Amino acid sequence: MTSSEIRQSFLDFFRGKDHRIVQSAPVVPHDDPTLLFTNAGMNQFKDVFLGVGTRDYNRAADTQKCIRVSGKHNDLEEVGIDTYHHTFFEMLGNWSFGDYYKSEAITWAWELLTEVWKLPKERLYATVYKDDDEAFDLWKELTDIDPSHIQRFGEKDNFWEMGETGPCGPCSEIHIDLTEDLSGAALVNKGVPEVIEIWNLVFIQYNRDESGTLTDLPAKHVDTGMGFERICAVLQGKTSNYDSDVFTPVIERIAELSGKKYEGEANQVAMRVIADHVRMLTFSIADGAMPGPEGRGYVLRRILRRGARFGRNLGLKEPFMWKIVATVTKLMAEVFPEIEERREIIEKVVRAEEESFGETLDRGLEIFEEILAAMKKEDRSEMSGAEAFKLYDTFGFPLDLTSLLARERGKTIDVPGFEKHLQEQKERSRSATKNKMRAAGKDGGLDIQMQSDAQTEFIGYDSLETESEIAAVGEMVKTDDGLILPVVLERTPFYLEAGGQISDTGSFVADSTTYDVTGLTGNRDQVVHLLLGDESLEQVRDEQMVIAKVDARRRWDIMRNHTVTHLLHQALREVLGTHVQQAGSYVGPDRLRFDFSHFQKVSPEDLADIESRVNEKILEAISVQHHRNVPFDEAKEMGALMFFGDKYGDTVNVIQIADYSLEFCGGTHVKNTSQIGLFKIVSEGSIASGTRRIEAVTGRGVYNFIGDLEQKIEREQEGVSELQDKIKSLEKEMKKLAIEQSDTVIEDFVANAESIGVSKIVVAKVDAENMDELKGMGDKLREKLSSGIGLLAAAIDEKVALVCVVSDDLVSGKSIKAGALVGQIAKMLGGGGGGRPHLATAGAKDVEKLDEALKTAGELFKEQLT
Incomplete structure (x- = not known):
């Protein structure tokens, strides 16, 4: 049977058992920011197992795209070294949601393996949890398996848990003995290639509470998973997954590019690693992941760099992995059409990342050799943490790549020492960021201490001015500009810096005296206002009523810039691709900065298209809806954009701009896109490999931008005529847009x-x-x-x-x-x-x-x- 026939026969078998055949979820889980990658077939049904979601069917089957590269499911070190571990793989599975249970799951698994696929019964072993007498008896009663082939194991091997608490239950695994003389009875669950697990049947019947106590669930579920690549190798009579037709076309392409044969351990390991890694990159990028400096992006970068290094072992020094992507898509696009639809962008991303790393890989390998020479001279076998960190920090070598290189040479690495240097670098980065924020005036570099747990209610979404009682007053601090008094109000219209949006400024009026609010500090629960004044600040006291007024003009400029970042984000995804994700932002009154994942310079034509799309949405005068305190699960159902690594509470705020943009956001925004006025991109450039930055202005900022251009014209002698034409064109565009905008506004006034x-x-x-x-x-x-x-x-x-x-x-x-x-x-x-x-x-x-x-x-x- 071919791999395609094996996959289809599995799905057809369970379709015949009244199962709904469902689509694979993406390997990038867009509705679960806690999960790096989809690593099991059950991920898309987690809400059902947790009792918070339902389906309109109670039996399902599919082939799920999975990636395992971190946590307890980290198979990276074994990939390519052995013959049956992968970073990317397919998981065939069938599920019951409160419908059938152990007897059907066991009976059907045995039927498919022995009657449909004709696997030799004498080679199969069933394992059960040590206390699961029910499963043990069912295997004996419902199948004709050799009773001596039913083995009991403890929690480590045969008890499944979603987490430390929550749904859990015993599992029954099916293993196959691939030894020539059927001597594998003692090798079950020993992690050897001669006896491997091919199917896991999980029986979810308990809930574990925080004390560790198990109680019966109101409904029992079945969750099974079978490694597709493993079963293909078994059914095709191969001792290695990489020898099945799932991999052979990819390995043949690598051999063609390198001019090497798939012979000898070194070549075989290198080709297996590259084949696996290109598959992983193809599917992850197709589903929206991008190489980057942290989180999910860094996993892709590690995988690609590991593959590039193994390419060097085959003599491949120029970018080559991108040339293998088409082989993968041709092989698998019939089942997963999205990889062919996005093949060109996958190739571009992989090629750009290869080119970027290639510039430092050779030099890094030279430094690695110099370190080894020094180690030999000093008669030591362990590379220091500082040396490993230098390779990481200067040449982009992930620790696992350096570990691999060292292991090949019989050396080890001081991993704790490396982690120490890495942590110190993070601390330096945080310190530099804090100092930069202070220099920018967030809190003036002051050591503000509030000896109070007073809480602040934020009302700044709806009001820019309020009367409030002072909840707490801190110690006065003397500065070059005057005295600073920290004050906490019971409620405030002042927005505290968060999500890229900077803090409000404004004023307090207390007993007819006005004080400037020059900055804010604290947190969302306790906003500390920094009042600037003279000795009269001593009259400000607890429980005093004050009028707090946000600088409205400045806030409106900030809101224009914040709302437009949402329009910009969507326009970028439309023009450049859905791989684009926000990677950071700055939203101030004078400008906005938007960092995003992308692998190459944005062309002038694309920038013009992006800018035009944003201005079109401004002219359409679209209502901006601010959904507040939405339950997190409800927000997910709305389809709001979320990204791995972002932290979300039980309730969230969602900003919706009609059907154009829907994002989690706690910032302040205009009520209608027409209030933004105009949008102009000022610059676009790279800030890191795989990360670009756009700087732009809106509203008054566009007028100021034009004013700056005019001053530049006055200063420069050459190119005056060209610049003047540009200004005239911009002014004409502004007037045209302003007229169109005002027409819309007037029509709305009359209509209402x-x-x-x-x-x-x-x-x-x-x-x-x-x-x-x-x-x-x-x-x-x-x-x-x-x-x-x-x-x-x-x-x-x-x-x-x-x-x-x-x-x-x-x-x-x-x-x-x-x-x-x-x-x-x-x-x-x-x-x-x-x-x-x-x-x-x-x-x-x-x-x-x-x-x-x-x-x-x-x-x-x-x-x-x-």
Whole structure:
């Protein structure tokens, strides 16, 4: 039987037993940030076993893509050295969710192995948990296995657990004796290639609590797993998995590229390692993983570098693994079509990573030889932790690669010493980051100590100003700028730096005295406000009522930049591929920085496409929904993006931009994409192998960017004409976009306006840079109002600007005049104005009373119309 026939016969067998044949889950678990890779067939059913999920079927079977490279399922060291371990493999499995149990699982396993696949019964052994008499008896009663081939083992081999607590139960494994003389009885569970496990039947019947006590589950489940590569080798009469047709085409391709034969231990090990590793890279990248400096990305990088080093053993010095990807996809795309669909990007990623590492691999190998020479001279067999760390830090050698090289030469490595140097490097990095944050003014480098456990309620999603009681006051600190007083409020509108978004600034008003809030520290449960002032700060005390006001202009700029990072993330995934994942960000008032996983420079054409897509979403004026305190499992069901390594609580916040973007995020955002204004990419570049960075601006930042360009033109003599044309083009684009945006906003105002009879009333605050722009918006409003009164207000240079419009029918029919109306409103704000009956403007200086004045305006307009 070919491997394809074996796989299909397994699925057909269980389809005949009324099992739903389900698709393999991705090897990159997108809905489980606690799991590095999918490492077992049961992963996609974990919610069912935990009792928090259900399916519309109670029997299932599949072939699951799996990767095992870390934790208790770490097979990396054995891969290529032995003949039956792999980093990537398929797991054939069948499941029962509260339906059939031990008798059916055992009967069907025996039926498939001995009646369908015709495996010799005398070569099969069944193991059971030492206390599982039921399974032992069922094997004897329901099958014709030799009773002496039923063996009992303890918890280590025959008791399955999902974790330290939770669902668990005994398991029954089926092993095959591959010895020539059938002498393998004593070799079961000994980890030797002559007697190997081919199928594990897990009976999930208990729940283990924190005390270790086992109690019966309300429903019992079956979870089985069979290594596809192993069973193919067995059924094809091969002693090595790598000799089956699952691997032979891949190994033949490696032999072709290297000009070497699959002969001799050194060549065979190298080719087995490379074949396995290319399969792992192909499937993991196809499912969204990318090589990187940490977490899942670093696993891919380790695997690729290990493969590259074994390529050197075959004389392959130029990038070669990417050339093997097509062989893997051709072999397996019929079952897993996604690998062929994404083959080109897989090849590009692997090639780029090979090229990057190739530059340092040869030099690193030279240093390795120098270290060995020094060890020989000093008559020592152990490489120091410092020497191993140098290879890691300078030449990118993962520890397991250095260990492999050392082992080949009969040497060992001081692993604890290496870990010590690695930890010291991490501490230095954290210290440098902390110092950098202090230098940037997060907390001014102050040693802030709060001798209080007072809690803070954050209300800054909905309000930028609040009255609150002081919950705690810390010790005053003297600085060059003045005195700093740490203060904790019962509730605050101030956002504390998190998720890349920097902290708010603003002011406190206490007993008619205003203090600047220059920074924040603490944590989400206790936000510490750093008040800057003079000796009057001594009057600030516990339980005092204060007014806390966030710098609204600055916050709005930050929110524009934060929301646009979500649009940018999605646009990057659309243009470059779904392998793109956020790798870091900075969200400030003046700019944003977005780091993401990608393997090559983003072309100017792609950057233009990305920028255009973001601006299109801004122009579409899409509502931004902030789902707060959503249960984590519910957020997963919504489809929110999540990534391995991120920490999530029981409840999370989710930002949704229609059907375009859905991400976990606790930051602050605009309510509509139109409020972003404009988006402009300023730069794109590399910050590390496999990680790129985009810097961009929005709203006012775009105007400032254009202003900077203008100043550059004035300074530079050459290229003036070209730069001026660029500025004009940008200004024209800005005006066009601004007009389109304002049209959308005005239409929304009219559509949602209050009606008095046939007439409508529009009273609204808008963003405008000057009075001319505001008047232009007034003209548009008057055009859209067939009958009605409108008032638009804007804060310009910390002053109030007003424009009032009245439709022709109301001017002639009711003698309502815009000049008189706007004059009344302006007077309330300490200003004045006037104009034509149809359109009039006014200015005032009391910005703080604007909301109250607009409310009065609405009532005034109603009186005029009734």
